Amino acid sequence: MNSKILTFPLRLTVIILTFGALFKIMHWPYAAQLMLIGSVSIGLLYSIRFLKKADKSRLDYVKLSLILLWVFSYLVKAFHIIYLPYIFEILLVILFIYWFSIEGISYFKNRKYRKNLFFKTLYFLLIAMTIFALFFGIIFKIQHWPYGALLFTSGILLLSILLIYDYFIIDRSHK
Numbered sequence: 001m002n003s004k005i006l007t008f009p010l011r012l013t014v015i016i017l018t019f020g021a022l023f024k025i026m027h028w029p030y031a032a033q034l035m036l037i038g039s040v041s042i043g044l045l046y047s048i049r050f051l052k053k054a055d056k057s058r059l060d061y062v063k064l065s066l067i068l069l070w071v072f073s074y075l076v077k078a079f080h081i082i083y084l085p086y087i088f089e090i091l092l093v094i095l096f097i098y099w100f101s102i103e104g105i106s107y108f109k110n111r112k113y114r115k116n117l118f119f120k121t122l123y124f125l126l127i128a129m130t131i132f133a134l135f136f137g138i139i140f141k142i143q144h145w146p147y148g149a150l151l152f153t154s155g156i157l158l159l160s161i162l163l164i165y166d167y168f169i170i171d172r173s174h175k
Contacts, residue, residue, distance in 0.1 A: 006049045008167055013041035015160045022156045025141070026149060036078065043071035059102055066095045112171040123169050130158040 017038025023031035046067045053060060073088035075081070113120050137152030139145075 004049075004172065005052055006045050010042065010045050010049070011163045011167055013038050013045060015163055017042065018156055018159060022153060025152070032078065035074070039071050039074045043068055059099065062095055062099050062102075066092065066099060069095065114169055114171050119169055123165060126158065126162050126165060130155060130162050133158055 015038075016034055020031050020034030020036075020038050023029070023034055046064065050056070050060060050064045069088060069091055073092065076084075076088070113123070133151050133155030135155075137148055137150075137155045140148030141152050142148075
């Protein structure tokens with residue numbers, strides 16, 4: 001069975017979550033609802049994906065723990081269920097460092113792209129534009145400079161496009 005099931009729905013829930021963050025930063029309505037739907041959906045879909053995977057390694061358990069702990073941490077903070085200062089953050093950092101030391105950079109280095117130079121160039125151009133718009137949008141927004149909201153919103157829209165485009169440009173036929 002393909003271990004990468006639910007990849008596209010997971011990407012859509014990440015987009016919902018990033019739009020929730022955008023709405024929260026911009027003080028628009030329905031931010032909390034979007035973030036709740038996005039985070040709970042990520043937790044559920046990733047859990048289903050994990051359960052469907054036939055061969056599970058220690059790294060798979062670490063990634064599942066990262067996702068579920070992050071979702072649980074968000075829910076605890078969003079709904080003020082219990083107060084445990086920095087416990088979740090410390091655990092998340094430890095799990096992230098473990099994941100990054102085992103798989104981190106190689107996850108991106110070992111990606112195989114489809115063989116079309118135009119689409120690959122467009123992909124890297126989209127990455128650069130997204131980073132530019134998000135970085136400068138955040139800086140401008142923090143400094144209350146003009147066009148900060150526009151740049152940041154453009155960055156979130158570009159990130160959403162990038163997440164969907166990334167799904168189609170990666171060559172999964174070699175797996």
